[in-house]
Amino acid sequence: MRKWILSGGLCAALAVPAIAAEKAPAPNLKDPYPSTYKAPAAPVTAITGAALFTGAGAYYPSATIVMADGKILAVGPDVTPPAGAQIIDGRGKVVTPGIIDVHSHLGDYAVPSVNANDDGNEATNPNTAQVWAEHSVWPQDPAFVRALAGGVTVMQILPGSANLFGGRSVTIKNVWSRTVQGMKFPGAPYGLKMACGENPKRVYGGKGSSPSTRMGNFAGYRSAWIAAQNYREEWDKYEAKKNAPLKSGGPESGKKEEENKPPKRDLQLETLAGALRGEILIHMHCYRADEMAQVIDMSKEFGYHVTAFHHAVEAYKVGDLLAKEGICASMWADWWGFKMESLDGIEENIPLVHAAGACAMIHSDDNVGNQRLNQDVARSVAAGRRMGLKISDAEAWTWLTLNPAKALGIDAKTGSLVNGKMADVVVWDRDPFSVYARAEKVYIDGALAYDLHDPKRQFRSDFELGYAPPAANQGEHAP
């Protein structure tokens, strides 16, 4: 075995340099780990006569949706399928956009949860803005296909919450791929994971280092932002000089160009500066209302915008503030009481935030919860109505699709069923807000990625081969 590895290594060593010497690519700094995802070829498909939630607040009791070339070609009650389209009889079914889970750890906390798969928290320093979640994501996590069975077509995979700055997130499409690049959502902006409250101070305070208190947390954020401001200025100066029009001729202009050396690249500050520039979206784990208000002040101190507070168990206490600042809240339906900062969780959190006019979203943070996010929203909206809030099911669907798409900066491409967007579509066997509902068909970019009744359309991860029985995750198909 050892011998084989050695000889294999030798071959590579011989072969590679010869090619590399001739075809060394130019450094790719802008997008060094680019998406290679391509929508698969799929027939023109029309789902006819189904009830349909657009995900943008509208509902049709009976509508037809046409998918072609990966996009939504037409949707509405009066649409006629084009000639030659594959027709799916949607009568009695309910069609929705694919669910977007704005907070996931699939792949970076993959199952089986053995030590080797524990790749979510680089808990070695309170600031690890330099790490990128995509370098931890294992595409063979068996949880991906189970999320797909729950209608999840897009997810943001984040680093964990041990650190003040956890690192970059990655947004992926929920497709089987050999590589993470093959799952990456084309053109999605990066996110930066930050964390408030108990986790960072527990992890580092427990090691006898800073932060050990909430005030230590804030000192840590602010010091890092100051460094990031300086780094950004250095680069801005360099870029300004580089792009300044050359003075005509003479030895002086040449000399000046030589002096304008790029600043030393720093991975950590590069991400933080990107966040200050608004190119990287800030997703901040924050439970308590008072902490959210403090973070908002800090964002003004340094001139950046918080895209979303995650977990946001107390968002209902500051719904007006979130609405005013244009910050989304990413919430559970019923998680509470597992630590002090989650003690005030209530079932009406999401509907109250929505009613306050803020951008409300469901999220899972969990490889079981993400299989039934539709049920979590069903529970939330029902609780909201019981307290007298007037929220329709159609509005509540925005918590599952359009609002998360907005928070991920991909709402121009997906998140609702309108012409020209990605054909990420779920066909449910009944009202998806029923506990008995199951996703029957899930389309990603117009291609059938999952079919409840066809085991061939339920991909299995490499890990499961020879370990788990075929389709063990599904009802009715196991041997």
Added chain:
Amino acid sequence: MKKWTALLVLLSASALLTAARAEPVAVINGEIHTMRPAGVIKGGTVIFDNGVITAVGAGLAPPAGAKVIDAKGGIVTPGLMDSLTFLGLREVSAEQTTDDTTAAKAEFSAAFDVSYGINPDSAVIPVTRMHGITRAITAPVTSKTVFAGQAAAISLGEGSSFWVRPGIAMFVSLDGAGARIAGGARGASWVFLREVMNDVQFYRDNRKAFDKAEARATVLPRVDLEALIPVIEGRMPLVMEAYRESDIRQVIAFAGAYKLRVILLGGAEAWKVAPELARAGIPVIADPRDNLPTSFETLGASLDNVPRLQKANVKVAIATMGGALDQRYRSLRQFAGIAVANGLPYDEALAAITRVPAEIWGMSANYGALEKGKDADIVVWSGDPLEFTSMPTAVFIRGQAQDLTSRQTELRDRYRDVKNAPPTGYVPR
């Protein structure tokens, strides 16, 4: 200390109160799910008095002087039961000072008895009760040995309708986690367990020698052996946690060899040995959502598990598995609904959170069905109890109408209108 004394007084005083107050109640016009061969009675009436059901039937006339509750056609079920929680033991999971589920530094394990730590004033109880859950098993967590200790059954009732039944079952971990506690491998946990069983028999038969310190050494201290006597005599069920098929086969063999009342906890791969479990009469406590290979002992986890077990005539209790879910016990009815979505017949799902727990935990005499003689643990629903749109409109525990508010509804009401709440000089209700 003071508080504890007060509690004892309260409990005994309230016991008197129950006996003293008597007003018959009739829930009329309900769709009564009796959980018995009588099945579903439409337009039915349930009459109870002194905390006990006195009559169930179609169109029964309320007795004279009875308080009448109109169910308005709504479904009426027994109160629901969650077969694995930490209710009353754990207030905030991450705060050890609020957690009485485990005693890592105690000198004993099997003797550990959660009942002393149960706090009826836990805010988690009303939050859970609002969703129609009226009783629960509240369980210990393993620390020193594979024995976690003795669980209790509790009611979720307020005041005089709260009760505790200590020593309802002994919990032991025979999964991978148990193996690590036992020394690092399954070969250690099972040898340990078998030796303990032999020790308990030896101890029971040689108590005098023990007290004179003339007996051989045992692997566990006397207090643990004492606690395990009801287990070897079949008076107390042994709840054995195991997930992998091979571990479950060991459980079946062990239960047979020692002739114990065994309940399987977890059982992710139980569907692979469903006929054997049925033959051995071993019931299973399961989470019907389990479908992930979270470890190498749950590779066969499947949404088919619970429906297949039921089909093979294995008794299945659906539980929220408290630990994994923290305080989300109110999801119990959703879990039952998920089992239905994956093939469990509706009536069986309802049974898995009422009648089956009653049978498994030895409570059938007074709980698990709506029929004469049972405790009046009754929930009137606004719709299908397993659906999100439904909530209890009335909950009775031992006949006492329960408050359906909680700390969470108080928070909700305070922040209903954030711009005006809480007003300056806010005075709590």
